Amino acid sequence: MTHRRSVSRRLARGLGLVGLIGSILLLAAVVFFYRLSFVDLNAKQATDRAIREMLEHVGLPVLVLMVPMAFVGLRVIRQAFMPLEEAAMEIEAARGHEREYRIDTSRMPAEALPFTDAVNDLLARLDDAATRQEAFAADVAHELRTPLAVLSLELDRLDHAEASRLKADVAAMRRLIDQLMLLAQIDAATATQLAPEAVPLTDVATDVVSLLAPGVIAAGKTIALEAGAESPIVHGRREAIAAALRNLVENAVRATPAGGAVQVFVGPGCAIRVKDQGPGLSSDRLHDLIRRHSRADHASKDGAGLGLAIVERIMAAHGGALTTDPGARELTLRFPENS
Amino acid sequence: MRVLIVEDNDRLAKLMAEGLQRRGFSCDIAGNLADADSAMDGAAYDAIILDLGLPDGDGVDWLGARRRTQHVAPALIVTARGALEDRVAGLDGGADDYVVKPIEIEELAARVRALLRRPGPRAQTVIEIGALSFDTAARAARYEGNEIDLSRREADLLELLMRRAGTVVRRGAIEDALYSFNEPVTPNAVEAAMSRLRRKLDEAGAGGKLNTIRGIGYMLRETA
Structure with a gap:
């Protein structure tokens, strides 16, 4: 392992070297001016005197110069690097809000500016690349819709037993595309930082359940909403919260066997719970699904995992969380109280 | 029933027209807004x-502009745009309903039928959902040709559910439609009317089409 270079250590080494060279030169001067010779040093008294002379004229000046210099030098270095250390802490604190993050250069010493400016420039390029990547994903999803519509309509013309199976595949693709579009829109909305609005959770739940109920009933399942008279109100983006709830309910409907029921509860507190009759989802599994699909390297066929990752992202943007209670077979959208 | 399809993708337009024709609609296709204008000047569409x-141009802008000067048949927006704000913008712009691509032909046909059931100058007086029919002028309901005897309120309720068949009708909307302002609505008045209607439909053989979505409202299924 190579030793990492340290400015303080180099300064100490440099001062040590300067001290050593200075001491030798002073020593030579003292020897020259006092006409000390090695012969005189044989006598015990002469040696004592010589040592005292050395200490007075060499040791003391060197010490008087070097100690304050070392002290001030190290202090200056520590202070010069303080803004960098603070910036490092700020960068660490910004975890999860990386988009549009820049290092604050107002307190940076001039010598550090080329570096921090270069880092900020790199961050800008990364942001730009991410934005382009997202726009590309949105474009692809958008462009896929028309051919997919053609495909689904062509399948409708086929009078063949296989056609319905293929239609189910098209439907799965459609869901995936919907999720990708949703993700792109959430990112776009987060980037523009729209002002939050007051959102009554019961209204959102009523909209989403009304919208999804015909499909749930057609699939031979039932859905119900349980909400108190008073709706909890959260501050956020209504469409995003509705999209999160929609994803949860769609997941719950898929997990519930035919003849089963999905229940949506508003409250207690600022929360919406979705209960299904599936096997339940452990927190480890939920965490896995969210983490795996937030990296988008392992999308499941029907987009269920991607859907949950999107829910998690929407909740995080609202300062809330997606939690699971496998015993109760419930997934909960939990918002901060009085948010 | 005549439907105008305004869609620039030829293949998609033809497939939609073909699918709708198999379900009893007659369709014309316009590939752009100029063609749509001339088609609408030449024929009346439902x-x-x-x-x-x-x-x-943009479909919503065109629709809004036409709506300002003359009556335009109910419009169903087919959009490839996304899930969040665009949908709402489309509805605010004068569209009556929207579907997001890729559409299924069943869904498209159901949405068009729902549009045609809306009240309007060219609305039909008889609404039909499968074998169930309701004559809005005579206030009479029939199932497979047999008349179902309904009170005024039950008939209003059935008409509301049939006009919006295939979608959930919220309790609040039912209360608003069935009871006037100064009429006191008891908490379970809607439930009581609904259970009477349900019993009469069951007796006529049209049972099981009426679904309750607890906490929300009711829905009449379009298909068995």
Whole structure:
């Protein structure tokens, strides 16, 4: 392992070297001016005197110069690097809000500016690349819709037993595309930082359940909403919260066997719970699904995992969380109280 | 029933027209807004299926402009745009309903039928959902030709559910439609009317089409 270079250590080494060279030169001067010779040093008294002379004229000046210099030098270095250390802490604190993050250069010493400016420039390029990547994903999803519509309509013309199976595949693709579009829109909305609005959770739940109920009933399942008279109100983006709830309910409907029921509860507190009759989802599994699909390297066929990752992202943007209670077979959208 | 399909993708337009024709609609196709204008000047349509992004303009803007000067048949927006704000913008712009691509032909046909059931100058007086029919002028309901005897309120309720068949009708909307302002609505008045209607439908053989979505409202299924 190579030793990492340290400015303080180099300064100490440099001062040590300067001290050593200075001491030798002073020593030579003292020897020259006092006409000390090695012969005189044989006598015990002469040696004592010589040592005292050395200490007075060499040791003391060197010490008087070097100690304050070392002290001030190290202090200056520590202070010069303080803004960098603070910036490092700020960068660490910004975890999860990386988009549009820049290092604050107002307190940076001039010598550090080329570096921090270069880092900020790199961050800008990364942001730009991410934005382009997202726009590309949105474009692809958008462009896929028309051919997919053609495909689904062509399948409708086929009078063949296989056609319905293929239609189910098209439907799965459609869901995936919907999720990708949703993700792109959430990112776009987060980037523009729209002002939050007051959102009554019961209204959102009523909209989403009304919208999804015909499909749930057609699939031979039932859905119900349980909400108190008073709706909890959260501050956020209504469409995003509705999209999160929609994803949860769609997941719950898929997990519930035919003849089963999905229940949506508003409250207690600022929360919406979705209960299904599936096997339940452990927190480890939920965490896995969210983490795996937030990296988008392992999308499941029907987009269920991607859907949950999107829910998690929407909740995080609202300062809330997606939690699971496998015993109760419930997934909960939990918002901060009085948010 | 005549439907105008305004869609710039030829193949998609033809497939939609073909699918709708198999379900009893007659369809004309316009590939851009100029063609749509001339088609609408030449014939009366019962409904319009409108793509948003057309070569010579935006579908919603065109619809809004036409709506300001004359009556335009109910419009169903077909959009490839996304899930969040665009949908709402389309509805605010004068569209009556929207579907997001890729559409299924069953869904498209159901939405068009729902548009045609809306009240309007060209609305039909007889609404039909499968074998169930309701004559809005005579206030009479029939199932497979047999008359179902309904009170005034039950008839109103059935008409409301049939006009919006295939979608959930919220309790609040039912209360608003069935009871006037100064009429006191007891908490379970809607439930009581609904259970009477349900019993009469069951007796006529049209049972099981009426679904309750607890906490929300009711829905009449379009298909068995």
